[in-house]
Amino acid sequence: MNWSAVFPGRDGTDGARPVKAVIFDCDGVLFASEGANLAFYNHIFSVFGMPPVSPADKMRLRVLHTYSSHQVFIHFFGTGRLYDEVLTYACTVDYRRFVPLMIPHHGLFEVLDACSRQYPLAIATNRRGSMSLVADYFGIGGYFSHILTAADVPRPKPAPDMLEEIIGRLGILPAEALYVGDSVLDRDAARDAGIPFLGFGSAAGATRRIDCLTELLPLAG
Secondary structure, eight states, X not given: OOHHHHSTTTTSTTSSOOOOEEEEOXXXXXXXXXXXXXXXXXXXXXXXXXXXXXXXXHHHHHHHHHSOHHHHHHHHHOSSHHHHHHHHHHTTSOGGGTGGGOEEOTTHHHHHHHHHTTSOEEEEOSOOTHHHHHHHHHTOGGGOSEEEOTTSSSSOTTSSHHHHHHHHHHTOOGGGEEEEESSHHHHHHHXXXXXXXXXXXXXXXXXXXXXXXXXXXXXXX
16 A cells, blocks of 8 residues: 555655544444344344344445444434334343454454554444443454544534544544544544545545555554
8 A cells, every 4th residue: 555645744754744543433444243233233123023124235234334323223213202212222232142243354453453553543433332342352442542432422423523532632633643434424524523534445435445454554664
């Protein structure tokens, strides 16, 4: 990867801001988690008499994969009394039964180990309480100085709240961070926070993208 093309002046040589922190989305970037999300939401749908989402239904699967749980329930159930019942029930479901269905993307631990030696790392995810379960199960929590979820800010992505909170805590400028995400929600959150965005895969709607985490290794110098 030619990092001067992705993030000009990462070492400050051309007057641009160097990279001082790397922020990751969780689902779709660190992990292939469609299977876990699909199983979780289809369990809830079955309890409330809604047909399951098929793995072939890419549009609805993308909703399950990228939006916060509150946003997903509003999308499928609206904002009335049923939404409240669904949300209450969802809070009782033990997500630990679904975490083993998540698959670390190739190179995950190598990349986190290398990059964490060079930069503070952070996560900005629309997950809520399940993020701590994921971090504990896969043993990745120690790589990150900050892990923010939709439960930690007033607005989930695509709002920029999580990203703004992270750079505020790190004490850096938006241009000194890099956000790696796999969806247009991530792209829009980065844009509104003023943070350079690197898409993971083709669905991110990004002009600058990678297809494998190991392409980040040159950033670790």
